[in-house]
Amino acid sequence: MKALVQKDFYVIWKQMRMFVLVLALLSMVNSAFNTVFLVVWCSMLPYTAMAYDERSHWNQLAAMMPYSKRDIVLSKYVLGWLCMAASGVFCLAVQAAAGIVSGSAPSVPTLLASLCLGIITLDITLPAVLRFGVERGRMIFMVVIFGVAISIGILVDMVDELPSLPVPLVVLLPLGAAAGTALSIPLSMKLYKEN
Amino acid sequence: MNAIELNHICKSFGEFAIRDLSLTVPSGTICGLVGENGAGKSTTIRLLMNALRPDGGTARVLGVDVSSPEFRAVKEDVGVVLDEAYYPETLTAVQVGKVMAGTYKRWDQGTYDGYLRRFDLPGKKPFKDFSRGMKMKLSIAVALSHQPKLLILDEATSGLDPIVRDEVLEIFNEFTREEDHSILISSHILSDLEKLCDYIAFLHRGQLLFCDEKDQLLETYGVFAGTAEQLESLREEAILGRESSGYGGVRALVRREEVPAGLELERATVEDIILFMVKGAK
Numbered sequence: 401m402k403a404l405v406q407k408d409f410y411v412i413w414k415q416m417r418m419f420v421l422v423l424a425l426l427s428m429v430n431s432a433f434n435t436v437f438l439v440v441w442c443s444m445l446p447y448t449a450m451a452y453d454e455r456s457h458w459n460q461l462a463a464m465m466p467y468s469k470r471d472i473v474l475s476k477y478v479l480g481w482l483c484m485a486a487s488g489v490f491c492l493a494v495q496a497a498a499g500i501v502s503g504s505a506p507s508v509p510t511l512l513a514s515l516c517l518g519i520i521t522l523d524i525t526l527p528a529v530l531r532f533g534v535e536r537g538r539m540i541f542m543v544v545i546f547g548v549a550i551s552i553g554i555l556v557d558m559v560d561e562l563p564s565l566p567v568p569l570v571v572l573l574p575l576g577a578a579a580g581t582a583l584s585i586p587l588s589m590k591l592y593k594e595n
Numbered sequence: 596m597n598a599i600e601l602n603h604i605c606k607s608f609g610e611f612a613i614r615d616l617s618l619t620v621p622s623g624t625i626c627g628l629v630g631e632n633g634a635g636k637s638t639t640i641r642l643l644m645n646a647l648r649p650d651g652g653t654a655r656v657l658g659v660d661v662s663s664p665e666f667r668a669v670k671e672d673v674g675v676v677l678d679e680a681y682y683p684e685t686l687t688a689v690q691v692g693k694v695m696a697g698t699y700k701r702w703d704q705g706t707y708d709g710y711l712r713r714f715d716l717p718g719k720k721p722f723k724d725f726s727r728g729m730k731m732k733l734s735i736a737v738a739l740s741h742q743p744k745l746l747i748l749d750e751a752t753s754g755l756d757p758i759v760r761d762e763v764l765e766i767f768n769e770f771t772r773e774e775d776h777s778i779l780i781s782s783h784i785l786s787d788l789e790k791l792c793d794y795i796a797f798l799h800r801g802q803l804l805f806c807d808e809k810d811q812l813l814e815t816y817g818v819f820a821g822t823a824e825q826l827e828s829l830r831e832e833a834i835l836g837r838e839s840s841g842y843g844g845v846r847a848l849v850r851r852e853e854v855p856a857g858l859e860l861e862r863a864t865v866e867d868i869i870l871f872m873v874k875g876a877k
Contacts, residue, residue: 402697403694403695403696403697403698404694406693406694406697407683407686407690407694410683410685410686410690410693410694411683411685411686413685414685449683452683452684452685453683455683455684456681456682456683456684457679457681458681458682458683460641460646460677460681461675461677461680461681461682463641463644463645463646464644464646464670464673464675464677464747465670465675465698465699466667466668466670466671466698466699467698468667
């Protein structure tokens with residue numbers, strides 16, 4: 401699986417350079433919306449890799465190699481998680497550095513909530529993209545992103561106040577991410593095998 | 596042991612179907628898979644590598660049932676070159692090497708680097724800027740760099756210039772000097788197969804018309820060249836296919852043992868045998 405993640409990393413590396421630039425610019429503005437937007441945006445990077453795979457018919461070649469279907473599916477989740485974690489750490493670092501000047505501290509709870517939302521987005525969209533391909537899965541993906549964006553809009557004000565939020569929301573997001581992942585991975589494997 | 600065994604494989608795609616395909620490639624031999632476009636060669640290769648599930652029948656590669664969980668480990672011993680090199684376009688040859696080092700347990704970086712030099716492939720040029728020949732050379736380099744025992748090559752020599760093609764055929768020949776090394780190669784370049792193969796298998800519209808030793812094939816068949824009247828004097832069973840050669844003459848593929856001993860026949864090439872058989876089947 402490591403080789404597959406490495407392959408995807410090489411494929412999206414050029415895209416990531418642009419991501420890093422946007423990340424740096426947006427991270428300097430310490431707002432909950434920017435953090436959530438950046439992390440969820442990074443959860444889309446596996447689809448860039450998958451679009452390249454589809455264009456080159458990589459899966460036909462991968463089927464000849466000693467990769468299991470489990471490895472192929474899991475590698476996309478791992479890539480998404482790594483991209484989100486990297487963007488989170490990057491946001492935190494840039495916000496901490498900017499905070500030296502502005503005096504505002506980065507919000508760790510906001511970041512954690514963003515990671516959970518990114519994971520949930522990946523959990524919902526990846527099975528559809530694996531089943532229908534990036535082109536057709538994109539529509540489903542857009543609907544989900546739209547839904548998540550509306551939810552974020554509603555949550556942003558609350559998330560800014562996270563330390564004073566009722567416990568259920570703090571618990572709900574990580575639980576939702578964990579439960580979503582537990583359901584999404586087997587579903588993705590089933591759909592990928594059917595494909 | 597047989598390197599490849601297909602037993603009564605069936606796979607239907609609606610209009611096209613592989614029907615009752617049984618094929619055996621003994622270990623240590625080279626088998627050429629021949630057939631026109633759409634005959635089922637690539638489908639057969641996908642069935643062999645368990646990339647497609649058959650509707651019926653069984654397939655074994657290097658003694659292991661391809662539908663069993665153990666087959667994944669067997670893929671370590673199989674080098675595959677498909678009709679296109681399906682690496683993502685942004686990868687470079689160096690990056691492909693690094694990915695394959697994590698893919699195959701017995702990946703030999705020295706061998707891979709050696710092939711990159713031998714084939715004159717740039718290490719840092721993106722794959723999308725490679726010519727078709729360069730892409731196929733990269734695929735061949737990968738297939739040969741993880742110490743495989745079996746090579747499965749789908750149109751691996753197409754797109755290569757004659758000099759490189761000759762070099763690649765020599766590499767394949769060298770590969771089978773190890774007695775447990777085998778090759779299944781599909782190609783439209785029949786002269787390559789005649790040069791390389793011990794066995795020739797001919798697929799036509801999803802059915803295997805024959806799989807025979809090449810030398811035996813060349814001994815069994817001959818090409819008759821003469822007049823239509825001379826040809827009509829031969830028994831119908833002796834004639835497998837015929838064509839007009841112009842000026843009232845005919846050429847036909849005949850079974851040597853079915854024609855009178857004194858009748859002079861030209862030596863049939865593998866290409867003659869395949870072309871006449873396709874015409875005969877039509």
